Amino acid sequence: MTNNDEVRRLRKRAEGGMSQAQYELAYYLASQPNAEKHRKECLELLKSASAQGDSLAQYALGNWYGRGIGVRKNYKAAYSYLRSAAAQGHPLAQYELADALERGEGVKKDVKQAIKWYRKAADQGDKDAQAELGRCYFYGIGLARDYEQAVKWYRKAAKAGNADAEYGLGYCYENGKGVMQNRGRAVLWYRKAAEQGHKDARTALKELQKSAPQLRTNGLQDI
Numbered sequence: 001m002t003n004n005d006e007v008r009r010l011r012k013r014a015e016g017g018m019s020q021a022q023y024e025l026a027y028y029l030a031s032q033p034n035a036e037k038h039r040k041e042c043l044e045l046l047k048s049a050s051a052q053g054d055s056l057a058q059y060a061l062g063n064w065y066g067r068g069i070g071v072r073k074n075y076k077a078a079y080s081y082l083r084s085a086a087a088q089g090h091p092l093a094q095y096e097l098a099d100a101l102e103r104g105e106g107v108k109k110d111v112k113q114a115i116k117w118y119r120k121a122a123d124q125g126d127k128d129a130q131a132e133l134g135r136c137y138f139y140g141i142g143l144a145r146d147y148e149q150a151v152k153w154y155r156k157a158a159k160a161g162n163a164d165a166e167y168g169l170g171y172c173y174e175n176g177k178g179v180m181q182n183r184g185r186a187v188l189w190y191r192k193a194a195e196q197g198h199k200d201a202r203t204a205l206k207e208l209q210k211s212a213p214q215l216r217t218n219g220l221q222d223i
Contacts, residue, residue, distance in 0.1 A: 023056050023060070058093070074106075075105045089124075097117045101117065122153065127165070131153070131158075137153060138154075150177070164198070166196070170205075171186070
């Protein structure tokens with residue numbers, strides 16, 4: 001929003017019951033320096049938009065209740081809103097719904113259902129879901145262990161910048177899991193994860209370079 005007239009017009013549309021305007025107004029108010037004073041209004045706006053089927057509002061409410069933002073933390077409510085948004089194809093909601101199902105937060109733990117939602121989000125390009133799907137294939141969580149599939153999904157997420165996937169891909173290259181062993185590429189991916197602060201990657205990188213100090217990488221060709 002750039003001026004008060006725009007905000008007034010948005011508020012008028014929101015008060016008229018337009019779900020998109022209600023979500024946008026809530027988002028605007030929540031981003032202001034004095035956001036705390038608007039928490040109650042934001043919550044009402046999001047609930048109204050959510051009741052009309054707005055997936056963005058449903059996802060936002062899922063986050064608020066899951067993290068206790070402006071409301072008392074309530075995993076059951078978070079799960080309900082996330083599921084509604086996920087069912088409409090919201091990729092972030094699908095990822096967080098999968099995470100809740102795997103952990104058993106607000107719902108009975110169901111790893112197979114978690115895999116289903118990780119896959120839906122991953123297929124839409126969500127890098128965190130792709131990394132989790134890679135992890136599940138690598139360890140055989142909720143499906144048959146398959147290192148090649150693990151590498152496939154780790155690679156997608158790693159190319160998008162997910163540090164866990166970068167580390168996982170590095171580990172696969174170092175140990176020849178699902179891919180031909182290549183310690184040079186392992187160093188490359190460990191380094192990328194380490195640069196994002198991944199502690200396990202830092203440790204792995206130090207150990208690998210200590211055991212083979214001659215290793216060098218020449219960039220990201222053929223990855």
